[in-house]
Amino acid sequence: MKSLTTPLCLISLLLTAALFGFFYAWICSTMWGLDAADPRVAIAAMQAMNASVRNVVFAPAFFGTPVVLLITTIVLAANAQRRAMPWFAAATILSALLGVVLTMAVNVPMNEELAQVIVPDDIDAARAIWLAYSPGWQFWNQMRTIATGVAVLCIGVGMLRLHPA
Template sequence: MTPVKTTNMPTISHIMLIITAITTALISGLFYAWSCSVVPGLARVSDSTYLETMQQINRAILNPVFFMSFIGTALLLPLSTWLHYSPELNARFWLLLLASVVYLAGTFGVTMFGNVPLNDMLDAFNLSSASVQELAAQRARFEVPWNNLNIIRTIAGIVTLILIILACLSPAAATTRPVVYR
């Protein structure tokens, strides 16, 4: 009888999980860095500078590199979860399912239904014709709610990343294929 040896060659599901972890780390890192660097810096500037800067940043961030990690994670997490589904519902599957829910609700959902409407409101605001009082009022309507939503999506992104790391470290369903050496 020929000896059978199993191999741990990377599968499509493993490769997708690694890519998912990378995109999640990128987007979570962006929101984290924003929270601990940009927010405190912008808190120190005048109303007109703050509003103009936020308008420009909100326009500039709409680019393929941002979308790759932000939307990429929203697509890759459920795909990775599905790829790790098996009849024996292992820990990796459950961690990825939870990560998908946390990201889709807490990061993607909060951004789309919270931050984006605030960004659109700010983008429609005409800075050049606004009085000092109108600038202060616009900043008050925007800054605190936007920053609070950013904290939520940052925490959700970090929790998502932790869940993905735990999924990477937990055993998957038996997917190794026997390799016959002759």
């Protein structure tokens, strides 16, 4: 099992960083761009992006990250990597609870509600819909971004604390 340690740590790092990067991109470009756009365009674009994110490219990083982190944590525990294992355990909890569960409990229902909206022709009506959606969605996206960013840092610290095989 010791031969699995390094590859699992690296895969954990890669997947968690991908998840963090995905959430981070929404903060620093996507949502700011949508907020600056005509709200009718913003609603339609967000509906399209939310519909397209459910795909075979995104699913492994989103659903697989906590699983790989848990496996890595178990392997580290089995290999007596007592200095590294708690950091991976913390990353697992952050990724699972504040990355995946938070997304499924808050952001996805918000997205599903927005998906039911028929984009109004009236710009003021569209603006009201967008303003009821965007600030709350962004707040919870920032929470999951912070959590997965801290998880990446935990993995980094954990990797620094690995003792040689």
